[in-house]
Amino acid sequence: MESLVAGRMSEALLGDLIEQYQGGRSRTWYWWQVLQALVISAGREVRRRTLDTVSAIIIGCATALPLCYASTSLAARFVSGYKTFLVFVPLVFFSAAASGWIVRRSYPRPMVVIYAGFCLVASAVAFAMYAWLPIYDPIPLPVLAFLLASDFIIGPVGVLAGGIWASPGARDVWESPSLDAP
């Protein structure tokens, strides 16, 4: 949460959550508050920095999609059959993580959550279109399972992991003064 929620909010909020958790609040309560903090912080950032949000999403997609396409195309030359998916899973994850890393290094903290959320929404729209428009041949079940897993789990988790991975060295130049400031 410290890596993904806007700076001014994260330290005091995280302290409050730890205090409450130590005071007997449940784990469910704790994680529900963390989830709410991620969503609220991201929503606030979208309203405050709409253009930056759009450019963060474009940069994220412009990193992830070519990287994913190139790496999986290359892998498909050496592996065949359904075993391909076992190779694809880490490739999708690392492509998503690389894009999350770049977004986190280039934009304020909540942008990674916004970009991961966009990936989920875009995947949902793509699958809804596939379900409602009879334009494709039926996808084999293992392929469909892989696509669902990569779009709804591996991709977004990879983006968040990349964002968290990039956090230690990231400069939060656009954020409000940190609570650490004297």
Next chain:
Amino acid sequence: MADHPGSLELMLLLAVLRLGEDKAYGVPISTEIEQTTGRRVALASVYAALDRMEERGWVASRVGESTAARGGRAKRHFRVTTEGVRLVRETKGSLVKMWRGIRELQGGTT
């Protein structure tokens, strides 16, 4: 920028005033609102709204002590500024004026 507080903002201003600066940080503010009004407010909503109100000059904050029970994180204490107090008074005055003369709201509890 809006000059009038929304219902959550008004509740936050009143909660901070009721608690006083020493006690007014995230958890007690949220608890005060829940105990007084029955409305549950997420801690993140409390901080997001207070951040917004600080930008508007209605509240001010200072970094407090960090304790082991908080994982070494500092508290953020809030106080209502003079502008914030003026705003609460004005809002109360406006609401009381609006209340007056409404037959349905007089005499009963419903």
